[in-house]
Amino acid sequence: MRFLMTRLGGALVVLALVAVLVFALTRLASGDPVALLLGDQATAADIAAARVQYGLDKPLPTQFALWVGELLQGNLGQSIFLQRPVAQALLERAEPTLFLALFAVGIAALIGIPCGMAAAIWRGSPGDQALSGVAMLGASVPSFWLGLILIQLFAVKLGWFPASGYGDPSSPLAERLSHLLLPALVLGLLNSALIIRFTRASMLDILGEDYVRTARAKGLAERTVMVKHVLRNALVPIVTVLGLTLALMIGGTVVTETVFNLPGVGNLVVRAVLRRDYPVIQGTLLVIAAIYVFINLAIDFLYTLVDPRIRLEGK
Structure with a gap:
């Protein structure tokens, strides 16, 4: 308490x-x-x-x-241009941004954590160098360029996904969410680069610990050693990166939302800045700051679940 x-x-x-x-x-x-x-x-x-x-x-x-x-009093103000409460405008834009953030972080974790583990296990090998190179490339690729490439390939040529927009508000949720698959893939691929690097570095630190050598000396399977002893103890920085990535995306991925014409929070903030809509700018940025703060608080509590050695103490 x-x-x-x-x-x-x-x-x-x-x-x-x-x-x-x-x-x-x-x-x-x-x-x-x-x-x-x-x-x-x-x-x-x-x-x-x-x-x-x-x-x-x-x-x-x-x-x-x-x-x-x-x-x-719980009132974020009244928009000058939209002529409605700021909280209502945020709620109208929250769904695409929230689901986009969750999908993108899920994709980034599914790609980044296994690849980071493989790079750490194969340290110094061609596989490690290839994965590290891919991570560096992913960190340097502009999101708008990758978005346009995926739109041209998967939406225009193959027709597998919608090219832009979020569908009609009255359409089923699954149909609306299908519009988020391509932008989520863009953000997931780009953010997985950072997770690969953090996972690799964190696991390399743990691989040199005495208890890892002891676990191997006891004859435990390599898979058990990697998952139960190495990955679990390396999760603290990985959880931090995942939480901050989620907060960043909820705060608004302006470029990606613009490329895919998504009516999200990022677009709302950009339009408010261009119009000098003070109440929308103030209310939205304050909500985003609150999200950052409370996600950080949630991460601190997750540390105790990931690593029981950590004890929370008020200092």
Whole structure:
């Protein structure tokens, strides 16, 4: 309980700092959301009236205090351009982003962990060099280029997957999710490169431990040694990378969502920035920061399941 309260207190401090920074940075950016909303034909009186309507005529400290008051009531604000609550706009965009993140992390783990294990087992061999080279290549390939290549191959030529979009909102969930397979494959392949490198490095550290040599000396099968003794003890950094990758993708994979024309959180943030839609920018980034914080908290608790030697203590 002491550990939990300490971490939650730290999370609240982080979110408070994020709120201050997001509010300040959005106001420092050039451009007037009211002028963009009303267009070039708006008069000075129209702009002034709209600024009063949206509370933009008040001093910045007053605007910040009003926004914090809404946050404490569970209200992320009202979008200037979308004319609906920010929370509603986020919920409408959450489904494709959430499933895309889960699919991509699953693909990255299924590729990265076995390949990283193989590279560690075959250390110094041509197989290790080939896998390390593939990991370096995957880390350097732009996501938009790989997305366009897969669209051309699997969507245009073979017709196996939809090329873009997320389908009709009234269509079955399985049909909508089929639109996420190609973008999830793009993100999974690219992010598996990092997991390969972390898995390999972590397993190489464990392979030199005395208890691994002892397990082999007892006559245990190599598969048992690798899975039960090596991989399990090497999972802590791997779990960290997987958790941070998931948080990053939930935060919005802007380039991939743009290439595949997905109506996700990334697209929502980009459009809000271009329109200077302050409430959407502030509310979305604060939610993303909260996701990061609580995924990190969940990872800390997972450590005790992955490695029983770790004990959580409030410090």
